[in-house]
Amino acid sequence: MANAGDCFQGKPWYGTSTMSIIDMVSYSQVNIRPEGFSKSIAGLLRHMIAWRVFTIKRLRGLADFTIDAKSAENWNSSDVTEKEWKGLLKLLKKTQVALVDVLETLEIDNLTEGVPGSIYNKDYLIRGIIQHDVYHLGQIAVLKDIIES
Numbered sequence: 001m002a003n004a005g006d007c008f009q010g011k012p013w014y015g016t017s018t019m020s021i022i023d024m025v026s027y028s029q030v031n032i033r034p035e036g037f038s039k040s041i042a043g044l045l046r047h048m049i050a051w052r053v054f055t056i057k058r059l060r061g062l063a064d065f066t067i068d069a070k071s072a073e074n075w076n077s078s079d080v081t082e083k084e085w086k087g088l089l090k091l092l093k094k095t096q097v098a099l100v101d102v103l104e105t106l107e108i109d110n111l112t113e114g115v116p117g118s119i120y121n122k123d124y125l126i127r128g129i130i131q132h133d134v135y136h137l138g139q140i141a142v143l144k145d146i147i148e149s
Helices: 018-023 041-059 082-105 122-148
Strands: none
Touching (some): 018 082, 018 122, 041 082, 041 122
16 A cells, blocks of 8 residues: 655655655756756756745744745756755755654644645645645656756
8 A cells, every 4th residue: 555655765656756766866967957948957856845845834834934936945047066966865855754744743634724824725735745746756757868868
């Protein structure tokens, strides 16, 4: 039976897990923007992390925490050093631990409660971050394949 960690570091039904794909990315690939692409693998990973942090903070009740859609926090297009890339990988894992921790504190009966500072409920936000990660993970996998071809 599938569990909550399958998408991140297991065997999800849709294919390859987040960490399996990320672990196949070499530092030499993370800043490349193939022709026709405005995002790099590093930029996509930063974006995923930013929205994971948003989700964690909102589920913890921080109604004032926001991300401006046009901010560098949301879409940072600058290249990363190898040290910064390693830091992003650590931060991705850290957000996974924090996300699981906050999810474990939630009661199933409370998933229909509104998220502080939002117009949607906790269930919608949780499903949204999962879909968001899978969507951008697909982009990372495609970019990796294009870079290697």
